[in-house]
Amino acid sequence: MALFFLAGCSPKLDWRTVHSPQERYTALFPGKPDKLERRIPYLDQELLQVLEAVKIEDDIYSVSTIQLPVNQASSLNKLIAQLQANLIDRAKASGGDVAIEDAFYKTADKQRLPTKDYFIDLKTNGKSQQLMRVRWINRVAPNGDSWIYQISVLHAGASADSAKTFLSKEEYENFFSDFSPE
Structure with missing residues (x-):
């Protein structure tokens, strides 16, 4: 009975601040992220891409x-245009929708700067299968x-x-609003 009670009280999200000095940012993740590195081809060179991500149930939070x-x-x-086009073109090819909305982020020194949020509905066989922000x-x-x-x-x-409605909930908004690059 005690184990059942404890399981019922344990939060699904275990928010923690992650400092990534090598990548020059601080983020609030809903669990301990894994870190991956890979080289991506770009023009006549390879660039290092570092990914920190955590999977919580049906959601993957990543930087x-x-x-x-x-x-x-x-x-x-x-x-940047190539990174955006790769994702947006994939969504549109699936019959999905993309909504773009003005947003803001805070730097490590508390400056508030403009950005854009992309809300993407990826579809398979005409049905919504994945939502992405x-x-x-x-x-x-x-x-x-x-x-x-x-x-x-x-x-x-x-x-x-919709992706915008679903991914604007507090548990998702925290992840976006508490990301701070240096």
Whole structure:
């Protein structure tokens, strides 16, 4: 009986602040994230992409970072556009919907800066199968390198709500509002 009571009281989300000094950000994750690194081809080079993610039931909360060296700064906008297009084109090809909304994020020094949130409804056979909210942020480091952050939540499972309605709930909003790049 005591175990049943404790299981019923244990929260599904175990929020914790994660400091990632190498990737220059602080984020509030709903559990302990795993960290993966991979090299992605871009133009005639490979860039390191670091991903911290945690899966909680049907949701995957993730922060992806790419460091673009100062000597590649001229290709920053093209790289961000490519990252966005890859995801948006996939959604549209599935018959899904994409809604874009103005948003804000806070830097580590408490500046409030504008960004955009993308609410994506991915479909399979005409039915909503996955909902995603994603935000891209670019910050320039003191040495001139650019950091690209992709903050996202992917909900795998059917929902009667739109991506915007479903992924604007408090447990998702906390993840986005408490991400702070340096």
